[in-house]
Amino acid sequence: xxxxxxxxxxxxxxxxxxxxxxxxxxxxxxxxxxxxxxxxxxxxxxxxxxxxxxxxxxxxxxxxxxxxxxxxxxxxxxxxxxxxxxxxxxxxxxxxxxxxxxxxxxxx
Numbered sequence: 001x002x003x004x005x006x007x008x009x010x011x012x013x014x015x016x017x018x019x020x021x022x023x024x025x026x027x028x029x030x031x032x033x034x035x036x037x038x039x040x041x042x043x044x045x046x047x048x049x050x051x052x053x054x055x056x057x058x059x060x061x062x063x064x065x066x067x068x069x070x071x072x073x074x075x076x077x078x079x080x081x082x083x084x085x086x087x088x089x090x091x092x093x094x095x096x097x098x099x100x101x102x103x104x105x106x107x108x
Contacts, residue, residue, distance in 0.1 A: 050086060050089050053078070054082045056082070057079045057082040060074055060075040060078050060079075061075055063075070
């Protein structure tokens with residue numbers, strides 16, 4: 001199973017978020033440096049955090065199904081955290097797409 005981080009890294013032009021400090025593998029262009037590299041690192045850390053919260057919720061769901069989790073409320077809280085993190089990620093992505101579309105309309 002591939003993670004969302006791997007899927008983003010496979011997009012042409014991204015070149016692997018975790019490998020910011022080298023050359024972009026997809027396009028051969030120099031990697032981002034300066035203040036923008038901090039943003040790319042924060043974005044990668046945020047996506048990894050969302051993935052980790054989803055993995056934790058999935059692990060706890062398996063434990064609930066097996067009956068090995070002593071407090072099912074842990075799963076409920078983890079599932080809510082994962083859902084909120086995903087909603088925030090989708091909202092940020094939607095705003096970024098809207099901003100990109102607005103920039104493209106200004107250039108036309």
